[in-house]
Amino acid sequence: MAETTYLEAIRQGIWEELERDPDVFLLGEDIGVYGGAFKVTAGMLEKFGARRVMDTPVCESAIVGTAIGAAMMGLRPVIEMQFADFISCAYDQLINFAAKNRFRSGVALPMVLRAPTGGGIHGGPYHSQNPEMAYVHQPGLKVITPATAYDAKGLIKAAIRDNDPVIFLEHKLLYRRIKEELPEGDYTVPIGQAAVRREGDRMSIVTYGAMVHVALEAAAKLSAEDGAEVEVLDLRTLMPLDEEALLETARKTNRLLLLHEDTRTGGLAGELSAIVAERAFDYLDAPIMRVTAPDTPVPYSPPLEAAFLPDVPKVLAASRELLRY
Amino acid sequence: MAETTYLEAIRQGIWEELERDPDVFLLGEDIGVYGGAFKVTAGMLEKFGARRVMDTPVCESAIVGTAIGAAMMGLRPVIEMQFADFISCAYDQLINFAAKNRFRSGVALPMVLRAPTGGGIHGGPYHSQNPEMAYVHQPGLKVITPATAYDAKGLIKAAIRDNDPVIFLEHKLLYRRIKEELPEGDYTVPIGQAAVRREGDRMSIVTYGAMVHVALEAAAKLSAEDGAEVEVLDLRTLMPLDEEALLETARKTNRLLLLHEDTRTGGLAGELSAIVAERAFDYLDAPIMRVTAPDTPVPYSPPLEAAFLPDVPKVLAASRELLRY
Amino acid sequence: MGKTVKHVTKKRTTAGPNEREIVEPLLYFMKLQREMEDRIEHKLYRQGKVLGGVYTGRGQEAIGVAPALLAQPGDVLCPCHRDMGAYLVRGMKPPQILAQYMGREDGPTRGRDGNMHMGDMKLGLVSFISALAAIVPVAGGIALAMRYRGQANVVINWHGDGATSRGDWHEGLNLAAVQKLPIVYIINNNQYAYSTPLELQMPVKNVADRAVAYGMPSAIVDGNDALAVRAIAQKAIAYARAGKGPYMIECKTFRMTGHSAHDAAEYVPKKLFAEWAKRDPIVRLEKHALGKRLLTKAEIEAMRARVVAEVDEAVAWADSRPYPDPATLLDGVFEARA
């Protein structure tokens, strides 16, 4: 069987949900005729028609608001933000309307907001950001960050079927760079479950999104070069967070490296560190370390961007320090 | 000398800066004739005129954008958001334009955004929020959360004189509830310096804003009832964060309770915990504990709001657990 | 390149045949809103039983009530903070509303939110949020869902003059107009946004002047004339229901209170209150009903008594109800796990 890219996996997932459930529809900028800035929705207008694949003006706040209204009526809107950087234009609708609607009024909002995140394509400060924490911090939103094609398909389908608002963050560097064989037919991946991507006993790297691949590469090197088996935990979903899986790997290896592409201060690693320091403190044999982007905007120029992004050498250096501790 | 309230201290600080520097001006909703929703700018229109105290339509994004433009030209706008809950409507301007301007183009933005935060007044989900983390997480913004009248005045003046964009969060519960004698004449409080509010050796409570007073009350009780001297560290500024003061108290008392009114997941306590777990791990004798609001919107009904807000009993319970560890 | 902005202005003060059947519920719901809000502001708030901000629609009752009475089953209403009448018309009961204001378990938000921040989708009532105009694109999404399902329903979305300065207002109206969604916007232009007078809010004379930017028909109406509001709302609703797209109605009115209960409105020239008091929509409709012998004095008095009794009873009931159990605080942020 042919391998399926991360991008194609998301496309398949959406396509199948459009076929399965007549209440699912798409809304966004340039998603119709153009098929989306990254072509995730290519062919959908032709197949499903303008009623179900709706091109909008440039109005992020209204796109999210429209999705909220439609979801209130029981439809299942799946909206695309052209780049995750522009979600900020709809921030108020998301954190104040979407996130709080069920709590305040008991009315479910089954909606999905999809957006391409992350750096590595020289997109500069406005086409490279990782906005997950703005939404992880807001009670009432689910946040999903798939790292593999299998998960991307299974999680987008689970997100569309979920009855709460979901922010679905697709790392644009993975779109065409990773692929794998996918099972035939319908499957979903449960929201809120992390996955151990590599077993190990000497230390754990906890991460998500594109950094999973960096962690795996570093782990392979540490095994080959240092003889150290490193466990890699892919969180997959940031909210709800699989705290048990996090605590389990911490208790197992007693050494924790937290890795994300997002900037450091206020990034998810802080939250993970706090959970472990609170609930598995006695298991720790070493400081909890973080490898993250530094606290700057994402720079455009290649050497600056390379300095900004966490990568295998940075993870190796931190891991070796941690292993030595 | 008469005592000055927290609110009056901020008002004095702004007033003095308006007198001192002709480039300082105010912009916001209902700040002129009405004197601001909480009357912080009362009398300023009358004294300084409409050129320097400008009432705007209801347009948070344009208010922030206008401040950015004026600051680019070297003016020093001080803007008011009626409630901190509405800053979200200007989120994109803040995190994408204001925060990144110096990094991208080298142009300073000396602007201050003031807003009343926090719960305890039965304001419900939209008049009680604590939005600090959205801005602490964004490189390029400073975030200030004064807890005393002295600091409120000294920090608002420092903020107005600062050459970077500052989010100045005033806890509305403190406006009229706390007061103290202030020194005569001009003074500022340096941005980025925490203050030890009470010395202790058995454990530390690290906090900011209105929760400083909760911590102090709990510490007094722990001293009186348990004979345990608890150190209370008031961060005062969340960005830049006084990491040294945090590490110092952790190294001194070896037991840390992190306290904030903001919700838990992704709150500042996570970041503080991570810094300590990274840099003072060997000094810790117990898990790092957090007392925060739970991950829900701020509820309106008094018993729900009381359950939501951290308070003295909750801090006492956690402290005693920590002391026993 | 000339283009003419034309506002249909309705000043009709008669409702045609069956006028009694039209006037009676109009008057009843306006009176009920007035009594509810008087009680909340002048009694319950001062007694500390209602907390937080209290906003009333005193003097503006026609604007919420008249269009709401025209809504059909399946239509959805998105009222704002001065439109309690719309909730009452749609079937939300005074005891429930008071339980909401008093933070009790039995309010539609179970104490999670306060005042008019409530809804009930079974009644076609949406719970708005504080951020002004945030509801506008949401109303569009509801209208989109109606069209998606092939329902001949409409959304009625109320808001004030101040809300029209916000970005969400523009984005929402533009998208609704591009997509020709079935929405009627009812704007209460009460001449202030909190303390801010119109001339500091907008560079045009009428909010309805802005409809041209959306290629949308608009009308300006005396918002204190319930029958006039009704007449134009009928037209606008028919237009939207026919699939022709959104319609904007600007109701000229005046806020007969401060912005909220704590605001003495010292920034409003006193004479404006006096002037507008003469145009009270309830008094006007009563006069009309008496003059045209649609209702008798006794009937109006009986209506008043009924309203007072209803509110008395509602207050007593709401005040007897428990606060929500704090143990439930964490419920409902997400769907409960199976």
Place this chain on the structure above:
Amino acid sequence: MGKTVKHVTKKRTTAGPNEREIVEPLLYFMKLQREMEDRIEHKLYRQGKVLGGVYTGRGQEAIGVAPALLAQPGDVLCPCHRDMGAYLVRGMKPPQILAQYMGREDGPTRGRDGNMHMGDMKLGLVSFISALAAIVPVAGGIALAMRYRGQANVVINWHGDGATSRGDWHEGLNLAAVQKLPIVYIINNNQYAYSTPLELQMPVKNVADRAVAYGMPSAIVDGNDALAVRAIAQKAIAYARAGKGPYMIECKTFRMTGHSAHDAAEYVPKKLFAEWAKRDPIVRLEKHALGKRLLTKAEIEAMRARVVAEVDEAVAWADSRPYPDPATLLDGVFEARA
């Protein structure tokens, strides 16, 4: 309630006396932009020396260049992604601009940002951000500062048709109009926002139809006629400079490329490209200059050669410059501590 929307439409193709002095710089800067952008898109981008998105103003050069040439010292320009000409006019040099595109230390953002995301306050050039229309209220703040200081300066703010759908556009225009700020908005209506045609963006025929919502004068002009753009810009700038408030100019034009270098624009009917190619603003201005004997063929040829040489040199220089030192990455997030 009728109100008339009147658009001043300028189709003038003559610049009056001193026409040579007017036409020559217009042509020069339009040609320079064309050459710069051709080089970037067709050479440097394909060579992998320019990364990320590449947007050009091909066929729209008159819109950036003509108003910029009218700006005075102290005026501030807020161009957008298709207005390189405005940067060039204002004194940003080709080598610097190319260093910016190539992510080198010598670009105005020192490699922090790419393409047209750059500014230089000494030249009165503001660095816009990606979020469409975010610049609009910022332009207002700049204009406010001018008035605050008593300077008779103006802001010229460019953007596209697509940006007008965003909330920030509305908020910014409204506040500027309420405050009568000295701003000229120049809207390049190139009939597409990325792949989205006008009819899916806005329910009105002209962007300028929206000026009425802000009580703002507006004009519609052939954006491919440099002298016509100049004439109306002159009028608008004078209006704003006189303290009368903002002015909106809609320039009808066409995007002669895809949205960016990677976009083949298959969604655009081929014949539109053919039609608009005939209206190329550079060719038109050359014809005009030759027809009216303002410039000779030889002069135009010399101008072309000069432009090519300048860009050759600029490319060589920029490509010889170093990338920024990664060790400086953390600098400049905040003011450096003393």
